């Protein structure tokens with residue numbers, strides 16, 4: 001079954017200096033929730049390589065905690081990806097392991113990017129795919145920010 005994340009460590013220290021600032025997140029885990037082991041973070045995934053500067057991107061915004069860049073295969077007039085700099089595989093991993101401060105910074109960061117892009121009005125869609133059924137291709141947490149036209153249904157009609 002591969003390594004369990006907590007056996008393997010956070011992976012943060014091994015994905016480069018930009019990702020080391022997050023410290024020991026174990027102290028801030030919310031209590032009373034169900035914890036499941038998740039797959040170890042793949043340090044060679046394409047977004048980890050973008051964060052390390054090994055692969056270029058069309059940057060929209062970067063600060064200490066997040067990076068936002070244009071999707072290479074846009075599905076809307078504006079299609080930007082926002083990622084945390086910490087080594088999290090997906091939304092659930094982030095919810096389980098990130099500190100309250102990291103989660104707040106990420107959510108606020110996504111909204112900040114929406115305003116930077118000038119799409120907060122008339123609006124945009126934020127979406128995060130998780131796992132096989134979610135259609136996730138890149139195993140580093142990211143949200144898609146779509147804008148620039150009316151975006152229609154949330155999922156294809158035939159999928160209900």
Ligand code: 5GP
Pocket residue numbers: 046055057058069070071072073074081128129135136137138139
């Ligand atoms: P997912 O399906 O994992 O939610 O979305 C992954 C997204 O990453 C896709 O929309 C895909 O077009 C985008 N993507 C994959 N590789 C690259 C890349 O090298 N650069 C950029 N900018 N986007 C990428």
